[in-house]
Amino acid sequence: MPLAASIRSSLLSVVGAAILVTGAIPLPAAQAVETGPVSKLPLPRYVSLKASRVNLRIGPGRDYPVSWLYLKVGLPVEVIQEYDLWRRIRDSEGTEGWVYYSLLSGHRTSIAAPWLKGKATLIDIHKSPATDAPLVARIEPGVVSSVSECTAGWCSVEVADRSGYVRQQEIWGVYPDETFE
Numbered sequence: 096m097p098l099a100a101s102i103r104s105s106l107l108s109v110v111g112a113a114i115l116v117t118g119a120i121p122l123p124a125a126q127a128v129e130t131g132p133v134s135k136l137p138l139p140r141y142v143s144l145k146a147s148r149v150n151l152r153i154g155p156g157r158d159y160p161v162s163w164l165y166l167k168v169g170l171p172v173e174v175i176q177e178y179d180l181w182r183r184i185r186d187s188e189g190t191e192g193w194v195y196y197s198l199l200s201g202h203r204t205s206i207a208a209p210w211l212k213g214k215a216t217l218i219d220i221h222k223s224p225a226t227d228a229p230l231v232a233r234i235e236p237g238v239v240s241s242v243s244e245c246t247a248g249w250c251s252v253e254v255a256d257r258s259g260y261v262r263q264q265e266i267w268g269v270y271p272d273e274t275f276e
Contacts, residue, residue: 155181171268205268
């Protein structure tokens with residue numbers, strides 16, 4: 096019997112024995128979170144733009160053409176890939192490209208419901224993390240805010256010297272069910 100077939104047969108025997116003994120199929124170990132090859136930070140992850148002018152390039156290097164120019168400090172973006180000193184990012188509209196790593200900050204920010212931009216609606220910021228808590232402010236979709244923590248479906252945000260809590264599902268710049276302090 097070839098070696099590969101022998102290993103497969105042995106493995107099937109072990110799995111079969113585990114099912115007989117426990118009544119369950121053994122599950123693989125928890126999948127590790129992917130980390131960037133350069134930064135060793137999780138991928139994907141949210142960061143924000145550090146500079147007031149950030150070129151988005153079609154490739155990881157200054158020789159690649161600029162496809163977009165960001166002019167908003169603090170805009171949240173998602174790092175989805177790394178190559179040397181370059182980070183491939185995605186913005187809230189789905190635009191992707193490469194930026195130099197020093198133009199990004201670990202400071203967490205968010206955009207209020209960018210999927211509702213242009214619609215006549217407002218996002219509520221509450222005094223405490225509850226829908227019946229008093230309102231601190233109401234913001235339009237597309238407004239950028241600082242995010243200091245997210246817990247139990249609520250995020251603590253600050254915008255225009257007002258701070259409070261917004262439902263996590265109403266902002267872009269944090270993952271669903273993500274918690275951090």
